[in-house]
Amino acid sequence: MLLSERMLEALNNQVKLEAESSQVYLGIASWLETQPGLEGYTEFFYRQSDEERHHMLKLIHYINDRDGHAVITALEMPKNSFSQVIEVFQDFLDNELLVSKSINDLVELSLNEKDYLTFKFLQWYLDEQLEEEKMAKTMLEKLQLVGSDRGGIYQLDKDIVGLRSKVSETKEGE
Numbered sequence: 001m002l003l004s005e006r007m008l009e010a011l012n013n014q015v016k017l018e019a020e021s022s023q024v025y026l027g028i029a030s031w032l033e034t035q036p037g038l039e040g041y042t043e044f045f046y047r048q049s050d051e052e053r054h055h056m057l058k059l060i061h062y063i064n065d066r067d068g069h070a071v072i073t074a075l076e077m078p079k080n081s082f083s084q085v086i087e088v089f090q091d092f093l094d095n096e097l098l099v100s101k102s103i104n105d106l107v108e109l110s111l112n113e114k115d116y117l118t119f120k121f122l123q124w125y126l127d128e129q130l131e132e133e134k135m136a137k138t139m140l141e142k143l144q145l146v147g148s149d150r151g152g153i154y155q156l157d158k159d160i161v162g163l164r165s166k167v168s169e170t171k172e173g174e
C-alpha cells in the first residue's frame with residue numbers, strides 16, 4: 001500500500017524535525033565541549049545527536065520502502081550558545097515535547113487515513129518519546145535542585161554518563 005500524499009508530506013516533515021533535533025543536540029554538545037569539566041554532558045549530547053540522526057534514517061527508509069520519496073531539505077541553524085547548563089536541559093525538554101507532539105499528530109493522521117502500517121511503525125517512536133521526555137525532565141529537575149552549585153552540576157555531569165548507559169542497556173535488551 002502506498003503512502004497518501006498527506007502522510008508522505010507529514011512523514012517528510014518529521015524527517016526534517018528529526019534532522020533538526022540532531023543538529024540542536026550537536027550545537028549543544030559543541031558548546032558544552034568548550035565549558036570546562038562538563039565531559040559527561042558533552043558526551044550525552046553527542047550521543048543524543050547520533051540517536052536523532054538514527055531516528056531520521058529510520059523514517060527515510062520507511063518512506064522509501066513504502067514507495068514514497070524521502071526528501072532531504074535545508075535545516076535551521078541551531079542555537080550555539082547558552083548562558084548556563086540548566087538552559088541546555090530546558091531546551092532539551094522543550095525540543096523533546098515538540099517532537100512528541102509531532103509524532104502524536106502523525107499517529108492521529110495515520111488513523112484518520114486508515115494507514116495501519118504507518119500506525120504500527122510509529123509505535124516505536126511513541127515509546128522512544130516517552131523515554132526521551134522522562135530523561136530530559138529528570139535531568140532538568142535535578143539541575144533545578146542543585147541550582148548554581150558548581151559541585152552539584154559537576155556531580156550531575158558524572159551521573160549523566162550512568163543514566164545514558166542505563167537507557168542504552170534497556171534499549172539493547174528489548
